[in-house]
Amino acid sequence: MGAKPPLSPLAPEGFPKLPVIGGVSFATTEAGVRYQNRTDVLLVSLAPGTAVAGAFTRSATRSAAVLDCQDKIGCDPVAGAAIVVNSGNANAFTGRRGAASVQAITEATASALGIPANRVFSSSTGVIGEPLPHERIIDKLEDLASALSPHAIETAARAIMTTDTFPKGASEVVMVDGQAVHIAGIAKGSGMIAPDMATMLVYIFTDAAIDQDILQDMVSALNRTTFNCITVDSDTSTSDTLLVAATGASGLRMTENSMGFMEGLRRVMLDLAHQVVRDGEGATKFVEISVTGAASDAEAHIHAKAIANSPLIKTAIAGEDPNWGRVVMAIGKSGARADRDLLAIWFGDMQVAKDGFVSPSYNEASAAAYMKQQEIVIHVDLGLGGGTARVWTCDLTHGYIDINADYRS
């Protein structure tokens, strides 16, 4: 690995102040899985009765830890639960050894906390294709169990970082019947997958009381418009994991109609998703792609992803070039329905194309000035129907090539 990359220019000013979530405590340690002189293992303890919902990579080559989490999601939440995460080694593409490592870690964690093994969720992120030295993690579990603190969420966010340039956290307080429900989450990730390491990992905690199946439905639905709407480089990790744990410590019960809570959870998920994009490898611009007028929401999403993943559009944004022709190209290749002569395109508030041709009001100098901003919005209206979608991405720069191609030099 070369030198540590500099802080992303799109990083927030600092780690936010996150509320304590009743029933959740954290501990971190230096286990030397791969990194030296930094924390690399996180243990999260969750009170008995905590409902845990999740969403995972759909990769056909997903890791053993992801498969294990998927098996355990939905099981009876009577007992306590735990999340154990290591950075430095992804335990992905490690054959049968991978599953054995997951079993060893989750059973040892269950034993250290006195909970059933089917309530221990694990994640690993880092290099792939190398056996995980899981005994280094297991050796630290007793120490971790005795060091658990409800105040350690920022150190938790730092322990799971790999190529991230900043730790990521977000929170919301939602008022329900005059009482506060808290939601706090952490995330890591700076590419869908990064130099042999990385993956997106997200852990969100709330003191709301909510049935596991209702929480799972909310998470699955909200995931569709948050984490599933970001892309750094179109590449998908073998280990992406989102876990949402509801401890019930607030004593306030949510239902499928708790719109205030659902909106709070959505905001936390979207904030963390945006932070992952802002830490995208080599990113210098934060870009929103908004598509309206598509034949359906699903087709709007296909168009938005085609625009957000186009290397030519991402390099044009890096070059501060208002190259709307490349947007036309991406819509054309997406496979979703489009009529060239109905297309309208805006960069920010500026209409650049209309009825399939350059807009009469288009001014190259103004458009070029707009592209110098750090945050860019590209809006496309297809003129076909009511389908809409929003997707977030970053630009494609020399920094991306430096991180990913010059890795061995």
Add this chain to the structure above:
Amino acid sequence: MGAKPPLSPLAPEGFPKLPVIGGVSFATTEAGVRYQNRTDVLLVSLAPGTAVAGAFTRSATRSAAVLDCQDKIGCDPVAGAAIVVNSGNANAFTGRRGAASVQAITEATASALGIPANRVFSSSTGVIGEPLPHERIIDKLEDLASALSPHAIETAARAIMTTDTFPKGASEVVMVDGQAVHIAGIAKGSGMIAPDMATMLVYIFTDAAIDQDILQDMVSALNRTTFNCITVDSDTSTSDTLLVAATGASGLRMTENSMGFMEGLRRVMLDLAHQVVRDGEGATKFVEISVTGAASDAEAHIHAKAIANSPLIKTAIAGEDPNWGRVVMAIGKSGARADRDLLAIWFGDMQVAKDGFVSPSYNEASAAAYMKQQEIVIHVDLGLGGGTARVWTCDLTHGYIDINADYRS
């Protein structure tokens, strides 16, 4: 535009010697469509009776010239025919004006050559979204018609270049009943679409006699394993055009069973396809992705394209990094069937992964040495069935970013 990019390190030694094709003649001129001091218009005249087949971009925002060609393909080949091409302006996303320009150019060409307008095929390549000054082309048609020569195919290849760093030609001579049938073709393109310009244009000529519908079936079938199997940057042009013209001048008639002729045509198409990849923007490596053992040929193609289009794999190749973990990632995300623990991967002859884990014979130093070659073969066996595919691509380098992002600086 910045300085002209240097000659691709993957360029052939020079333009090949191509045979004269009876019934085909070429003329080029400087019309100043956009470029100054270089040829930018090509006229090809085809003898009466020439069958013309084609394959075109499937972009939903395809250009007016592509739509016009698609309308005309398959019409009665009794009369003579023509192809007229300009570089410098793609006449794409130019609304109703685009169609009017195509009509004006094809009608003027028909008039200059005394052939019906429905036998004139046109292409335009260059900037998109700017009205085509078609009168500059029309003003030159009488001169072009009087300058036609059967020997000018190399100048033809040069007149259609945009960001290409070398002109592209290929030929085959096929023996049929002891007599020679000739095939010669030219191509341009150095990205699926390039800095506001580019597009892949391919014109192939043969003196074989062949029915238009049989030629069309051959071209459609061969296109699937040649031009449809190359990718530079996953972006698809609004103007990609392949035209194959069979004049019949050899007097030798081909049928759907003329395997020798079909194999010759395939070799010319594949050679030109490979030359387009070798001129890929910023390319320093020519890469073959070979997939075997997939559940079907179609799924093998999906896996191969996912590998060939992955920015992380393309940057790893640029960095001479034998990063087989990223190949696993791309297979996982492709959407086609895969079983992680059956995967085997080779870089050249070196097996790097086996049964879902690093191969016992893997040697990092040998693999790193292999990656220093200019031509790289990545072979994946999925262990599922008999499906196979081959795809060709290039690496993703700082040169690509220079050409596409630094365009305005």
